[in-house]
Amino acid sequence: MARETIVIDPVTRIEGHAKITIHLDDAGGVQDARFHVTQLRGFEKLCEGRPFHELPSLMARICGICPVSHLVASAKACDALLAVRIPETAAILRRVLNLAQLVQSHALSFFHLSSPDLLLGLDAPPERRNLAGVLAANPQLARDGIRLRQFGQQVIEWLGGKRVHPGWVVPGGVNAPLARETRDRILAAIPAMLDIADRTLAWFKSILEGFGEEVRTFANFPSLFLGLVDDQGGLEHYDGRLRVVDAAGHVRVDGLAPERYVEVIAEARESWSYLKSTYFVADGYPEGLYRVGPLARLNLVERCGTPRADQEWAEFRLLERGAVLSSFHYHWARLIEIVYGLERIAQLLHHPEVLSPRVRATAAPNAREGIGVAEAPRGLLIHHYRIDDDGLVVWVNLIIATGHNALAMNRGLLQVARRFVHGSRLGDGALNRCEAVIRAFDPCLSCSTHALGEMPLAVELYDARGTLLDARRREP
Amino acid sequence: MNGAQDTLIVGIGNPLREDDGAGFAVASRLGPPALAVVQLTPELAEPISRASRVVFVDAHRGTPPGQVHWEPIGPAAPGALAFSHRVTPADLLAAATLLGGRTPAAWLVAIGGARFGWGEALSPAVEAAVAGLVERLRAPGEGKRCTTLR
Numbered sequence: 001m002a003r004e005t006i007v008i009d010p011v012t013r014i015e016g017h018a019k020i021t022i023h024l025d026d027a028g029g030v031q032d033a034r035f036h037v038t039q040l041r042g043f044e045k046l047c048e049g050r051p052f053h054e055l056p057s058l059m060a061r062i063c064g065i066c067p068v069s070h071l072v073a074s075a076k077a078c079d080a081l082l083a084v085r086i087p088e089t090a091a092i093l094r095r096v097l098n099l100a101q102l103v104q105s106h107a108l109s110f111f112h113l114s115s116p117d118l119l120l121g122l123d124a125p126p127e128r129r130n131l132a133g134v135l136a137a138n139p140q141l142a143r144d145g146i147r148l149r150q151f152g153q154q155v156i157e158w159l160g161g162k163r164v165h166p167g168w169v170v171p172g173g174v175n176a177p178l179a180r181e182t183r184d185r186i187l188a189a190i191p192a193m194l195d196i197a198d199r200t201l202a203w204f205k206s207i208l209e210g211f212g213e214e215v216r217t218f219a220n221f222p223s224l225f226l227g228l229v230d231d232q233g234g235l236e237h238y239d240g241r242l243r244v245v246d247a248a249g250h251v252r253v254d255g256l257a258p259e260r261y262v263e264v265i266a267e268a269r270e271s272w273s274y275l276k277s278t279y280f281v282a283d284g285y286p287e288g289l290y291r292v293g294p295l296a297r298l299n300l301v302e303r304c305g306t307p308r309a310d311q312e313w314a315e316f317r318l319l320e321r322g323a324v325l326s327s328f329h330y331h332w333a334r335l336i337e338i339v340y341g342l343e344r345i346a347q348l349l350h351h352p353e354v355l356s357p358r359v360r361a362t363a364a365p366n367a368r369e370g371i372g373v374a375e376a377p378r379g380l381l382i383h384h385y386r387i388d389d390d391g392l393v394v395w396v397n398l399i400i401a402t403g404h405n406a407l408a409m410n411r412g413l414l415q416v417a418r419r420f421v422h423g424s425r426l427g428d429g430a431l432n433r434c435e436a437v438i439r440a441f442d443p444c445l446s447c448s449t450h451a452l453g454e455m456p457l458a459v460e461l462y463d464a465r466g467t468l469l470d471a472r473r474r475e476p
Numbered sequence: 477m478n479g480a481q482d483t484l485i486v487g488i489g490n491p492l493r494e495d496d497g498a499g500f501a502v503a504s505r506l507g508p509p510a511l512a513v514v515q516l517t518p519e520l521a522e523p524i525s526r527a528s529r530v531v532f533v534d535a536h537r538g539t540p541p542g543q544v545h546w547e548p549i550g551p552a553a554p555g556a557l558a559f560s561h562r563v564t565p566a567d568l569l570a571a572a573t574l575l576g577g578r579t580p581a582a583w584l585v586a587i588g589g590a591r592f593g594w595g596e597a598l599s600p601a602v603e604a605a606v607a608g609l610v611e612r613l614r615a616p617g618e619g620k621r622c623t624t625l626r
Contacts, residue, residue, distance in 0.1 A: 112518060131518055131571075132567075132570070132571065132574075135521075135571055135574040135575065136574055139574055139575055142571075142574075142575065143522065143575055146518065146519050146521065146522045147522065149519060150519050150522070153519070164514075
């Protein structure tokens with residue numbers, strides 16, 4: 001039984017609100033660490049009884065950072081309820097929107113949430129280790145992050161009408177074709193964005209050596225990796241088939257239609273968090289831990305599929321002989337995916353059918369069950385719906401990227417706590433690193449607990465009898 | 477306006493919360509390059525850094541409904557700038573200073589609100605105040621069209 005518990009409450013610079021508890025044993029060593037998500041959203045219940053065609057719009061409001069991901073997955077589930085094959089142009093346009101979301105979300109994570117740690121160091125005082133500190137120390141880096149995120153958001157606004165909670169993606173396709181001027185504006189902006197991505201990658205690689213201890217200890221352990229790949233084993237964020245690889249890079253599952261996800265993953269609940277954890281069914285709970293998201297995707301694929309991203313990916317994969325295991329390298333993977341996203345948007349916008357007016361298939365509901373799967377910036381996203389004969393929702397299940405990563409985040413937290421937490425008091429460096437390992441996963445807690453509460457992340461320390469020994473809290 | 481924007485209007489508010497949407501309404505009616513936003517975000521530091529003057533427009537509880545109050549504002553102290561869950565006009569001015577090397581002159585225009593419930597309509601006093609402010613800001617050199625950011 002744990003003798004002491006350290007609590008970090010709130011955890012700063014993540015999306016949503018959470019708490020960390022660290023439990024010490026009799027000898028003062030770290031016995032366990034937990035990442036508690038303290039907010040409840042309840043979207044799976046509040047959608048019951050609604051007409052299914054409302055779901056994309058409702059589901060987009062799960063989150064203000066990745067609404068497009070929910071819009072796309074939800075629309076795909078509704079496509080299945082209609083039993084339609086959407087026009088090719090609609091699929092292209094949904095892909096462009098999805099990739100714009102990827103770019104802006106990864107930019108937010110890297111530049112706004114994590115660059116303070118990377119630029120200023122994890123031992124810098126908290127009052128400086130924030131975006132303002134980045135602005136002061138490296139205005140170019142801050143400016144690049146702002147511009148890159150603006151680009152992604154602007155593309156979303158041009159296509160979907162709004163930067164946050166856009167419309168446009170509907171069951172059956174999208175509700176308007178792409179205007180030529182819009183296509184040309186997006187294409188014109190991409191070269192400058194690629195320059196930013198290249199510049200940032202070069203900078204990140206130059207500082208990596210200074211984070212050797214973090215690379216070694218930030219959720220660095222063998223695990224499975226899960227995600228979508230295209231029909232040639234390349235990077236895929238909109239369609240594709242499910243693939244699972246192990247730490248050595250060997251394929252455990254391949255070519256599985258995403259609608260058959262229940263054959264490979266299941267959900268579990270813990271009493272101490274609103275975040276559901278998922279696990280690989282064949283290995284059981286909790287041994288069936290796996291990771292999703294940028295690091296997982298780059299471990300799953302045999303190529304990205306765009307020229308500059310492929311070069312960067314090849315260099316990235318030299319880190320290890322099998323899969324790249326350290327979760328610190330989520331940061332690097334995000335930057336590579338930004339390059340891919342920008343290049344792929346350009347490729348798609350040059351498709352001969354991208355300006356076609358045929359962008360929507362229409363039908364009445366023709367199926368009682370629909371499953372939509374896509375890769376959100378943080379990882380695999382599953383929307384699973386059942387409706388009645390009147391088209392009203394009777395059941396919803398959402399499996400969110402952060403839920404897929406829940407077990408890995410907890411194990412990563414334990415690993416960091418064992419390395420950096422000593423005694424019954426939580427030093428600044430330890431607190432920072434507990435937060436930073438969570439931050440590397442870029443969790444989206446509003447999504448994963450299907451509200452912004454009053455507090456970000458906090459850390460608490462308890463003894464074996466449950467007596468609070470220490471607590472650290474950072475104001476938002 | 478010149479290419480670097482002499483005066484940038486930033487209207488803040490939620491258009492679904494009655495008079496809370498006053499600032500958003502001002503910027504929306506002005507049109508680009510005025511910015512209508514539901515909340516202030518760090519990304520706004522970049523266009524602010526390119527402006528000579530910035531006018532933030534927002535509704536205010538406690539001010540008599542329809543009353544319009546202009547207040548000059550300055551940047552937040554460097555040590556106070558954290559850019560966490562809440563971003564203020566002073567935060568953005570400080571960030572803009574770091575980005576652009578100078579601080580634009582800035583004002584916060586507070587419009588007294590009467591109703592902050594659920595709805596898209598402004599109360600009569602606030603509607604009149606919004607219309608008057610839009611006319612004033614439309615005067616040459618005060619701002620033109622609007623880009624909607626939601």
